[in-house]
Amino acid sequence: PVLVVDYGAQYAQLIARRVREANVYSEIVPHTLSTEALLAKNPAAIILSGGPSSVYAEGAPSVGADLFEAGVPVFGICYGFQAMARALGGTVAQTGLREYGATDATSTGASRSILAELPEQQNVWMSHGDSVQQAPAGFEVLASTAGAPVAAFANPAKALYGVQWHPEVKHSAFGQKVLENFLFNEAKLEPNWTTGNVIEEQVARIRQQVGSGKVICGLSGGVDSAVAAALVQRAVGDQLTCVFVDHGLLREGEAEQVERDFVAATGVKLHVAKEADRFLEALAGVSDPETKRKIIGREFIRAFETAEKTLIEQAGSEGEQIKFLVQGTLYPDVVESGGGEGAANIKSHHNVGGLPEDLQFELVEPLRTLFKDEVRAVGAQLGLPQEIVGRQPFPGPGLGIRIIGEVNAERLELLRKADAIARAELTAAGLDSEVWQMPVVLLADVRSVGVQGDGRTYGHPIVLRPVSSEDAMTADWSRLPYELLARISNRITNEVDGINRVVLDVTSKPPGTIEWE
């Protein structure tokens, strides 16, 4: 693999994605890994990511100079570029000048190296305080900017390269080309990582992990669990039973859809567990988001344990303990739950940070290294219908984290109605594939005064949160047509008794997350 060493920036994920977009497999590793451990993973190339800190900050991670002697091609980006310069004897100065956002970089070197086939002047995206003043011995300076005399360098003899800017963000006009120059021209890699390979590899891995054991898979109705289940089914066929936990936090029509679309497409064995009471009881009186997430994560597992018992009973004398639980955990879930060392815990995704400690199942997580768009591609290749692979994401904790405040049956009913209207209108407007997802949120503890008919109302607001995104790591609010917003607002306030206001969330991510909790 190409290893992306994570210096604590969310950019590491983006870098890994861009490398994969070039059809080269890439993984993120924490910067705390020793050079020896890093090399033990047999990297074809190494990319050092950006990071939030200055190389001079107290406790700032450094890179051992031995990494650059191993003969593996290395590409340093931003912080990684500076750390490389410093480790090899270049000068990095705290100039106090910050360069942030779009910047012009000018090619300076005689050779182009990683800047091959690019214009002399290119627009790049910068975010740095310190800057490299002098490249280490043996390096040629390839580009400079107003604030960074050494903005890119190369030492082809040792296969070491670096840029001060962020080639992984779309704002860097030729960013992908720079990465590909490094991967293909300099590191001499082949673009041979494809969806087909992912399936083959995961199927082999699942067979090895599971052997002849029995497996259950929680289906949520979303893309991830559906694709995970389809992969496991491809690997071990009948050993798999899917369990759909109806936790009472579902949207309208959700349970029916799973039964219809997924079972029809795969023919998988399905067990529906009706567990709304268990979840609602456990959630009673709770309004703190992290507590809710943890409770839902725990009750999911308890529901699976109950389902397992039922399945064993149903199997009669054939019944045997089910040892494995499949989860559609994705790479961003792992990293955002603090799984990537050095990254902050933003939210406990129900299927990662929310797992109880006394878990009796061994987890099978075939999508743990994949991004959402890669999961969709895998699903399509496995033959899942467009209704499933094209579905907008819906979080496992469901409407439980879209009611701001305590969750109860009455509030769920309100939100379910409002959500159904918003979704139907979005679909009718033909915008399903343009909008990444549109959470509909009930501000259950907020009330405002309104007037309807001749009377005063004192109802709750509903928030519409339509976003566009590539991978849910970052997002922008969607500019939905006013007519559509007006229709949704009219219908919700007219048709859902108890809602008298509809508001639009116009926050990007960051600073907001997509879900409100």
Ligand code: XMP
């Ligand atoms: P946030 O709110 O973190 O959401 O910006 C990013 C994406 O993840 C979804 N999400 C979840 N999905 N379990 C899931 O399966 C969870 O606990 C969870 N929390 C958020 C969210 O809908 C968005 O697509």
